[in-house]
Amino acid sequence: MVVPSLKLQDLIEEIRGAKTQAQEREVIQKECAHIRASFRDGDPLHRHRQLAKLLYVHMLGYPAHFGQMECLKLIASPRFTDKRVGYLGAMLLLDERQDAHLLITNSIKNDLSQGIQAVQGLALCTLSTMGSAEMCRDLATEVEKLLLQPSSYVRKKAVLTAVHMIRKVPELSNIFLPPCAQLLHERHHGILLGTITLITELCERSPAALKHFRKVVPQLVKILRTLVTTGYSTEHSISGVSDPFLQVRILHLLRILGRNHEESSETMNDLLAQVATNTDTSRNAGSAVLFETVLTIMDIRSAPGLRVLAVNILGRFLLNNDKNIRYVALTSLLRMVQSDHSAVQRHRPTVVECLREPDASLSRRALELSLALVNSSNVRAMTQELQSFLESCPPDLRADCASGILLAAERFAPTKRWHIDTILRVLTTAGIYVRDDAVANLTQLIGGAQELHAYSVRRLYSALAEDISQPPLVQVAAWCIGEYGDLLLEGSCEETEPLQVEEEEVLALLEKVLQSHMSQPATRGYALTALMKLSTRLRGDSNRIRQVVSIYGSCLDVELQQRAVEYNTLFQKYDHMRAAILEKMPLVERGGSQVDGEAKESKEAQLSETALVSTEPQASKLLDLLDLLDGTSGDAQPPPPLDPSPGGALVHLLDLPGAPPPPPSIPNLRVFEREGLQLNLSFVRPSGTPALLLIMVTATNTSGADVTHFICQAAVPKSFQLQLQAPSGDTLPAQGGLPVTQLLRVLNPNKAPLRLKLRLTYNHFGQSVQEIFEVNNLPVETWQ
């Protein structure tokens, strides 16, 4: 007798009725056995019901792989109820890794060409969910045909499937590119949304598509404008904004199309301003659209007024009560702070307010932004705020905050004393969280500030007397006391309160540090060395010190023991040398480890300095050269100021992403040849700046003798601007050694014909040579 199978509802109720996990498992296992039996028997009438139950069980997390073949059978069946469950099962149970999935390709193909909307919809849905690369390739043409079907339901599904196909197989873009233009004219928002997504995917994956779609920017602008200006439409309005999802998608696409492209950006400017001012931001939907607008403004080549508007919108967001909006505003401001620093500075007080948020993600963002906003004018106030934040912030932010404060102090410290104070305060509040080199930096700083020795040693002594638990502080204090102990005992220092310190107290403190179980081995080492140094600085008897040192001669820690034994020997056998060895240390050279954020700045500063320095002497000689250039400089005008813009050179050197495509190449030119020394010029016209010409002068030496003191100078007509960068060297080794290169930047705003005169001075074969000549045969592309 066949037991009638349960309906899905009944199964659900049974499962919910189970009180414990074990009971539930029992029920499900029993049912699965039924289902398996039913599949084996091949009962066509109830197959869909069995599969539905199986899918429910699968959703709860139980294995259901034995239903895969049933899905195939159900999909192939002509009944709609069967197909529906079959496709659903296919979406859930079959995916790329199962071998069976390719078998449904044929069924999908048949269903797609059938002409019944609901069935086509199902098939498309399944294809877009689990279509693998092979399936997509097979069925791409079918889907493309459906893109132009009269029924909007099918078209919508077809567009979504197309999006999935493009993601899986980007090469199919040439199939889906042509219909897009027509689909943009749709009135149905669903299709429009799908089309915009499709175009976005195409543009992201292929630069050719990007260029193609730049043409539709005006149309997109029109669509968005209608969306923004039409009134209330019940179907698409969400809290007063008509179809925010579509608006956001269009803005996103505009962003991709307008990036790095002047023309498109200009078309969008008005629209963006309109959207920014018209959108109602009292509800989340409006804020979402506004946020997307701000992101778009930031990314395209927008007018400066628009950028300021964007920053102000973000500032307004910051004042909003809603946490989400504030978070989003802080994130975007962080991205903008590099490019629009002054605009973001205006909102600094609000950002600092956000530091006090209880929410961890908000305060982290606010911290990053505040650190980015510190500059030389507001450093004192900001550091104050940041330090009070440091005292109260959660532990995971402390390390970042501490290192941030120290970095900012290094970059912008107005006075050395303030710097030392700040570092001291950070060390006392959050000493364990600072980076390892903070100690080294501080000691070097104090060492360098001679006038502050007394002041710092007193401050450190009082700090140490209060608290010996923070290793960096203890280490620095111990070092200072060791070095400048005599200043500590002297008595008065005008910058702090008078502190009467006895020798015994100092020694007791250092001993306490040595013996404390909280001190790390390194700290103990510092303390021991400090004690030794004090033996020469203090006027009193050094017996106590000698005692301590000899005790540590048998310490378990090898490092300490070694030190103690050496110091002991110093007391005993080499007492005469003790004073000399323990003298005050000279200033330590700062080893090149600068923090990353500074490294670039300092590199820039260095480059600008060297460029300035090396071009200075050339500037004076350039005057003579200009005089020699006939017919160009009437009055002896000084050459245009060689403003160091190493930033520009750095741009070339660093090879930033998003660089313009390589410009068309101009042929090289050999301009000079004498006794094995050759001079070649190569030209580059960067496509971003049409008035700029970069000339690379390369000197090679194939002769048997070195060329030394090689200097190359250039002069151009008055309407040009010339910058000579520092040459790579001034010696050309013989027999084809390393060539010397020098970069010349010529600005030609009037596109006048280029004339170039070169002057070379060098020593070759024991003779000093000077050559002056004008470069002929300059290719036309250099100045047109």
Add this chain to the structure above:
Amino acid sequence: MIQFFLMVNKQGQTRLSKYYEHVEINKCTLLETEVIRSCLSRSNEQCSFIEFKDFKLIYRQYATLFIVVGVNDTENEMTIYEFIHNFVEVLDENESHLIMVNNSFYMLLNSIC
């Protein structure tokens, strides 16, 4: 782009999960537990966006149910926030009890996403 869509109850059990990028089964469960833990530990005053590995999580609470969407960097968080609410409204309109008929979740999810 949306990477995954989860519906989780307050006890931490996943009611619905849909992944738009291929993730292995064991990694799925691991991911879900971590995500759930970070969402459940947030209080009411904290914002709804969390940074989690290389995703961003946007979550919203409805009575005992948490809906969590994981997106990658390029997506506008506030739109997703609105989208979650839209999804719930649509579900509400079609089915009176949010928990009951699970099949329609998938159907709806497929039509909206």
